[in-house]
Amino acid sequence: xxxxxxxxKAKFMRGFSEKTRLQILDAIRHEEKTVxxxxxxxxxxxxxxxxxxxxxxxxxxxxxRQEGKFIYYSLRNHHIIELLNVLDVVFNEVEREVAACEKxxxxxxxxxx
Amino acid sequence: xxxxxxxxKAKFMRGFSEKTRLQILDAIRHEEKTVxxxxxxxxxxxxxxxxxxxxxxxxxxxxxRQEGKFIYYSLRNHHIIELLNVLDVVFNEVEREVAACEKxxxxxxxxxx
DNA sequence: CACAAATATTAGCGAAGGCTAATATGATGA
DNA sequence: TCATCATATTAGCCTTCGCTAATATTTGTG
Numbered sequence: 001x002x003x004x005x006x007x008x009k010a011k012f013m014r015g016f017s018e019k020t021r022l023q024i025l026d027a028i029r030h031e032e033k034t035v036x037x038x039x040x041x042x043x044x045x046x047x048x049x050x051x052x053x054x055x056x057x058x059x060x061x062x063x064x065r066q067e068g069k070f071i072y073y074s075l076r077n078h079h080i081i082e083l084l085n086v087l088d089v090v091f092n093e094v095e096r097e098v099a100a101c102e103k104x105x106x107x108x109x110x111x112x113x
Numbered sequence: 114x115x116x117x118x119x120x121x122k123a124k125f126m127r128g129f130s131e132k133t134r135l136q137i138l139d140a141i142r143h144e145e146k147t148v149x150x151x152x153x154x155x156x157x158x159x160x161x162x163x164x165x166x167x168x169x170x171x172x173x174x175x176x177x178r179q180e181g182k183f184i185y186y187s188l189r190n191h192h193i194i195e196l197l198n199v200l201d202v203v204f205n206e207v208e209r210e211v212a213a214c215e216k217x218x219x220x221x222x223x224x225x226x
Numbered sequence: 227c228a229c230a231a232a233t234a235t236t237a238g239c240g241a242a243g244g245c246t247a248a249t250a251t252g253a254t255g256a
Numbered sequence: 257t258c259a260t261c262a263t264a265t266t267a268g269c270c271t272t273c274g275c276t277a278a279t280a281t282t283t284g285t286g
Contacts, residue, residue: 131243
C-alpha cells in the first residue's frame with residue numbers, strides 16, 4: 001500500500017537474486033562465519049565472496065563484526081531468518097507446481113533466447 | 114537444506130528484484146488485471162510491461178488467462194501472496210534498521226561508486 | 227619493524243538486463 | 257475480408273552485474 005518505495009525494495013531483493021549470494025546466506029544461516037570459512041565452504045574466490053558479502057551487507061541482509069583479524073558475518077536479525085524460511089517453502093511449492101503442471105518450456109525467467 | 118539448487122532459486126528471486134516488476138506485483142496483488150490496465154496504472158510502456166510480465170511468468174510468480182482479446186495476469190497462488198506479505202513486513206523492519214542504525218553510507222547495495 | 231594472514235578494494239572485461247521503437251500476432255467486429 | 261484493439265516479440269543501445277587478477281589495508285606475531 002501507500003505506493004511503497006519499490007526502488008529501495010528492489011535493491012533489498014536483489015541481494016537474494018544471485019546464486020553465490022544465496023549460497024552465502026545458506027552458509028551463514030545457522031551460525032556466523034568468517035570470510036575465509038565461507039570461501040572454503042563455497043570453494044569460491046576470495047575477492048568474489050568479499051564483494052558479495054559487501055553487497056549483502058549493503059542490502060541490509062547481513063551484518064559483520066570484527067574479532068581480531070577475522071570478520072564474522074551473520075544474518076542481520078530474526079526477520080531475515082524467517083524470510084529465508086518462508087522463501088524456501090514458497091520456492092519449493094512454486095518449483096513443484098511450475099515443474100509439474102506446466103509443460104511450459106520456460107522456467108528460465110527473462111533470459112533472451 | 115540439502116544444498117538447494119541456488120541457481121533456480123536465484124532466477125525465481127530475480128523476479129522480485131526489479132522496481133517495475135515489484136510495481137506490477139503490487140498492482141495485481143489483490144485482483145487480476147489486463148496488460149493495458151497495468152500499463153495505465155504504472156504509466157508504463159506497453160512493450161516494457163509486457164516483457165516484465167513474461168519475466169514474472171517465467172519465474173513462476175504470476176499466471177495468465179485469456180478472455181477474448183484480453184489477457185489477465187494474477188499472482189500464481191496464495192503462497193506468492195503470503196510471500197509478498199512477509200516481504201513487506203521484513204522489508205519495513207530492515208529498511209528502518211538499515212536507514213536508522215547505520216550511518217553506513219551505502220544503502221545502495223552492490224552498486225559501484 | 228618486517229612479515230604473514232585475513233579481508234577489502236580496484237580495474238577491466240564479457241555477459242546479462244532493461245529500455246525504447248518498430249513490427250508481428252491474434253482476436254473482434256463491421 | 258479489412259480495420260482495429262490488445263498483447264507479444266524483436267532489434268539495438270546502453271547500463272549494470274559478476275568474475276578474475278592484482279593491489280591495498282588492517283591486524284597479529286616474531
